[in-house]
Amino acid sequence: MNPQRYKFGELLAGFPTFLGAPMAFTTEDLKAGKVDVALVGISIGDQPVPGGNFGANKMRALTDWLAFPAGGTNNMIGVDYGKLTIADYGNVGWNFFAQNQRNVEEVHRVVAEILAADTIPIGVGGTHVQTYGFQTALAQKYGPGTFVTLHIDAHYDTYMYGFGRFVHNGSFLKVAIEKGLINGSDLIQVGLRGEYPDNASLQWMREQKIKSHYMAAIEKKGWNAVLKEILKELKGRKVHISWDMDGMDPAAAPAVGTQDPDGLSAAQGLQLLRAVGIQNEIIAAEFNEYNPLLDDAHTTTGILMDRLIRSLLAGVQARKEGITDPLYYDPERLDHVQ
Amino acid sequence: MKTTGCIILLAVVAMAFAFPAAVLSAEKSTLKAGIPDEWAPWKDPNNPNVIILQDDKDKFFERRERPGIQSERRAS
Ligand SMILES: [Mn+2]
Numbered sequence: 001m002n003p004q005r006y007k008f009g010e011l012l013a014g015f016p017t018f019l020g021a022p023m024a025f026t027t028e029d030l031k032a033g034k035v036d037v038a039l040v041g042i043s044i045g046d047q048p049v050p051g052g053n054f055g056a057n058k059m060r061a062l063t064d065w066l067a068f069p070a071g072g073t074n075n076m077i078g079v080d081y082g083k084l085t086i087a088d089y090g091n092v093g094w095n096f097f098a099q100n101q102r103n104v105e106e107v108h109r110v111v112a113e114i115l116a117a118d119t120i121p122i123g124v125g126g127t128h129v130q131t132y133g134f135q136t137a138l139a140q141k142y143g144p145g146t147f148v149t150l151h152i153d154a155h156y157d158t159y160m161y162g163f164g165r166f167v168h169n170g171s172f173l174k175v176a177i178e179k180g181l182i183n184g185s186d187l188i189q190v191g192l193r194g195e196y197p198d199n200a201s202l203q204w205m206r207e208q209k210i211k212s213h214y215m216a217a218i219e220k221k222g223w224n225a226v227l228k229e230i231l232k233e234l235k236g237r238k239v240h241i242s243w244d245m246d247g248m249d250p251a252a253a254p255a256v257g258t259q260d261p262d263g264l265s266a267a268q269g270l271q272l273l274r275a276v277g278i279q280n281e282i283i284a285a286e287f288n289e290y291n292p293l294l295d296d297a298h299t300t301t302g303i304l305m306d307r308l309i310r311s312l313l314a315g316v317q318a319r320k321e322g323i324t325d326p327l328y329y330d331p332e333r334l335d336h337v338q
Numbered sequence: 339m340k341t342t343g344c345i346i347l348l349a350v351v352a353m354a355f356a357f358p359a360a361v362l363s364a365e366k367s368t369l370k371a372g373i374p375d376e377w378a379p380w381k382d383p384n385n386p387n388v389i390i391l392q393d394d395k396d397k398f399f400e401r402r403e404r405p406g407i408q409s410e411r412r413a414s
Contacts, residue, residue: 099389101380105372112371136373162392166379179377 020069042126184208277315
């Protein structure tokens with residue numbers, strides 16, 4: 001079902017859906033529509049400053065009028081991701097009264113529904129704990145230890161202590177490695193900073209051979225060098241992207257659960273997603289930790305998250321069209337061609 | 339702009355065929371199973387409907403023996 005009344009127009013003219021995409025609700029819908037990518041809202045909240053629950057629905061109604069419904073030409077590579085079949089798969093439920101490990105289980109179920117149609121699930125909104133439900137569903141479909149989790153974050157999220165819980169916003173990656181959902185060496189982290197990990201966690205991370213790209217590396221070696229390292233590490237692998245919006249610099253993304261200065265720029269984030277989309281088979285992605293209650297009136301953080309998703313989709317489409325260089329640019333956008 | 343318009347138009351037409359009446363189906367998903375027990379350490383193995391706590395090494399609200407000016411260094 002297409003939410004757009006008009007053949008041509010901006011998002012404002014249609015019912016609010018993710019990127020203005022048509023809606024689908026079941027595995028059968030996804031199969032019938034031959035849907036390439038299903039955007040699924042996650043409404044889990046797990047943050048000290050509440051609001052992540054509202055991220056998914058806010059992403060359907062951003063203060064953003066000049067974006068096209070589920071399509072548009074990416075200006076870096078000249079590729080229209082509207083050639084992909086994109087659907088809005090609704091939201092995963094969140095029970096306020098339930099313990100969040102229970103809610104993560106519902107994430108698993110809905111993601112599994114999408115995977116059953118061989119559609120790429122892209123989680124929108126929620127908070128980082130949901131990643132565990134993505135990883136269990138992916139491990140069930142592709143096998144444990146078969147895929148990479150590319151983790152963008154200010155924080156390492158392999159905290160040793162659960163304070164009663166096993167899986168929470170700061171510990172889910174430790175449990176994922178302990179349970180064998182992913183290998184330690186298949187966790188690639190980008191943007192780490194702040195005053196952690198603590199020594200015990202850092203020691204554990206070393207033993208697991210986690211590949212952490214700290215902001216220190218980006219500052220010292222430069223972004224281009226680190227990007228090349230990341231792409232080399234990812235080469236040939238199935239990739240699950242777990243994108244914590246606090247990995248971005250707060251100047252670009254102020255409305256996050258746990259702000260920390262000196263993160264990735266908007267350009268770096270957009271480039272990384274485009275490049276990985278071109279180079280790798282993307283099996284799932286999720287963009288989390290957006291707290292719309294902390295966003296400005298122009299929904300700056302939300303619009304960036306929207307563009308990050310669109311950039312990934314452009315990369316995925318470029319790969320389909322046979323573009324193989326992850327650092328490809330459309331020549332027309334580099335020099336005057338006439 | 340013209341190309342984009344055409345593509346959107348094509349997408350709209352394609353969608354009309356691609357999404358039959360089943361779109362608004364209220365049928366339940368056939369994939370009811372949740373996270374397998376071996377990956378869900380919070381489930382009590384004897385009764386998966388009971389949530390267990392992580393081991394008791396996690397102490398809540400542990401107080402200092404003698405609150406004072408000189409704070410202990412962090413253990414790590
Ligand atoms: Mn995180």
